[in-house]
Amino acid sequence: MKTIITSTGNDTKSQFDLRFGRAPYFCLIDDNNLDEIEFHNNYFPYSNNKAGVSAAEKALNLKVGKIISGEFGHQAKEVLDNNNVQIVMINNENCTVAEIIDRLKNNENLSKLISN
Amino acid sequence: MPPKKKLRKIVAPPDFKGFKPYGTTKESIDSIDLFYEEYEAIKLADYKLMTHLEASKLMGISRATFARIYETGRRKIAKALVETLQIKTVFGNVALDKSWYLCNNCEAKFTIPKTINNHICPMCTSTNFETTTNLNS
Numbered sequence: 001m002k003t004i005i006t007s008t009g010n011d012t013k014s015q016f017d018l019r020f021g022r023a024p025y026f027c028l029i030d031d032n033n034l035d036e037i038e039f040h041n042n043y044f045p046y047s048n049n050k051a052g053v054s055a056a057e058k059a060l061n062l063k064v065g066k067i068i069s070g071e072f073g074h075q076a077k078e079v080l081d082n083n084n085v086q087i088v089m090i091n092n093e094n095c096t097v098a099e100i101i102d103r104l105k106n107n108e109n110l111s112k113l114i115s116n
Numbered sequence: 117m118p119p120k121k122k123l124r125k126i127v128a129p130p131d132f133k134g135f136k137p138y139g140t141t142k143e144s145i146d147s148i149d150l151f152y153e154e155y156e157a158i159k160l161a162d163y164k165l166m167t168h169l170e171a172s173k174l175m176g177i178s179r180a181t182f183a184r185i186y187e188t189g190r191r192k193i194a195k196a197l198v199e200t201l202q203i204k205t206v207f208g209n210v211a212l213d214k215s216w217y218l219c220n221n222c223e224a225k226f227t228i229p230k231t232i233n234n235h236i237c238p239m240c241t242s243t244n245f246e247t248t249t250n251l252n253s
Contacts, residue, residue: 066238068238086226088225103239
């Protein structure tokens with residue numbers, strides 16, 4: 001399964017974007033290997049309407065199972081809900097994409113500890 | 117100790133983070149926090165022109181409580197206008213939608229689609245979370 005983190009730039013040092021539809025970049029990571037990081041352009045940050053729905057469709061094309069962002073519009077949420085994509089909202093303003101990936105990595109270590 | 121506040125249901129949070137006055141000679145602008153439930157109360161009563169009773173039922177609270185929230189919301193906006201304050205919208209005591217879960221450990225909000233079997237918080241893998249509708253009990 002893959003996860004999207006919305007980002008303001010195309011490297012892991014860039015800031016996490018609290019908006020889903022209008023985030024300039026999607027950071028795509030593989031849940032099985034958190035070091036495999038790709039950045040995808042989101043083409044809709046400047047369109048006037050349907051940014052959230054278009055972004056949701058793009059996310060579906062990338063076959064993601066989970067999206068981490070700050071806020072989702074209700075239309076985008078509907079599309080993602082219907083396609084069984086997990087939505088995660090966190091409201092940490094000023095944090096980088098790398099910091100969020102670190103949080104996810106900590107989880108992995110934790111769950112390994114528990115399973116051992 | 118006062119009783120725990122019942123969560124107010126709202127349909128959707130406001131589409132903005134806040135309002136800022138412009139063209140002011142003030143050097144620094146303070147801000148006032150408008151809760152989501154106050155925004156929702158003003159929206160229902162003054163924009164959708166519902167009666168307080170109808171609106172209170174929608175939000176799952178009593179008419180008197182609705183009137184009180186509505187009143188504080190209006191006063192905050194009036195205060196912001198007169199004293200040239202920024203209005204910031206903050207979460208307050210609300211429940212958004214049935215399908216949201218709130219993690220008590222890391223404060224992440226998330227949904228759990230049908231296809232996911234292990235019910236853990238996606239950010240911190242804790243199981244200490246609850247649905248936003250059950251927070252009252």
